[in-house]
Amino acid sequence: MTRSADYHHGNLHQALIARAIELISEGGVESVSLRSIARDLGVSHAAPTRHFRSKGDLLLAIAAEGVDALLQAALSHAGSTELSALGKLKALAQGYVGWAKANPAHHLLLRNRDVMRHANEQLKEKLKDYAQLQQALVAKARAEGWRSDTSERLILMQIIAMTAGLAFMVADPLYEVPLGGKPEEDEIQEVINDFFSK
Amino acid sequence: MTRSADYHHGNLHQALIARAIELISEGGVESVSLRSIARDLGVSHAAPTRHFRSKGDLLLAIAAEGVDALLQAALSHAGSTELSALGKLKALAQGYVGWAKANPAHHLLLRNRDVMRHANEQLKEKLKDYAQLQQALVAKARAEGWRSDTSERLILMQIIAMTAGLAFMVADPLYEVPLGGKPEEDEIQEVINDFFSK
DNA sequence: GGCCGTATGTTGACGCTGTCAACATTAGCG
């Protein structure tokens, strides 16, 4: 119980992460301040250092959380026995864009230089795993006849560019200007469908 | 001459901008500190406030510089009499990606929420001009027969996603992981060529 | 050529931040 003279918060670790995600989603990475989060949680200004050695560590932990979710979803799609390689590739793309839309904070962190500069090897390794999975699926889909006249490299770059672009369009307010509002879910799907049906 | 007991810097305004661009290119927006820039330029910590009321104003001024360059290049392409609407559209896409590669700092600023949140109306208006120019070209190219079976909206979203994605691939170190190094110029061109030759 | 207003730069202060060290409290295990 937390009713005892609440000297200890109970689950400060998770609370720090949760509040930081809220703040990032609302106002971007720069609106995160350890001291303000500590105040919000009714805890002293130095309490966070007991759970994260530095602000960067907190942000990195959140980023890692995001990469894990992304990779796990990708692996589950890739493990499907019902889908063709092309189907898996498409599921991967949909999964990525959907993930960015559902987790804007994690997506933002992955694109923050200050955060990723201090990424540990484990995190980078997971990103590499994701990339290799995607590349292998492109090779397999090509071998199965899809766009076999186009180079694997070109297809890969097209997919990465499209998904990265779509991820930003759903997560970054900037693109509400050229698009006239946030893109609808079915508009996103149409872009992905069009690409994979050629 | 600046040899006189250099109390005045001479061109601090431009020097501040130049140094900030350097820092952003190297380490992202968060590595900009007015005080450190002032030190680098051999000037007191408060000198920058004589030229920019706040740090945000400095960053915004740089962003505006970038948008101006982008828009000007786009208008010059659009004004060409030799190119078809499709050709202009392609030149616009190439121009955007090339601009992001040549001006990573400006590109980063345009994607920074903290910066763009305080963007003035004039800046937003220019972005809207760019977007409308692009949209008009899509409509015209379609009217001239290019992909007239595909909706204008879908084509527009495809172009925005592709160019935004490519811009990141050339400007953001993160994508060196899945791509195995920075993308080559001709690889970028191939992606753009492929899209506009359908 | 000298004078003066204003643009530009300096100094010192304020409250904010992240991080550390020293200390306080409590949880949980033997």
Next chain:
DNA sequence: CGCTAATGTTGACAGCGTCAACATACGGCC
């Protein structure tokens, strides 16, 4: 029950952005 480690607090420090008060020098005007 008592001890140790985990967790939280307090106070300090330097760096940051910004402001106000003061200093200097540039450039147009007589």
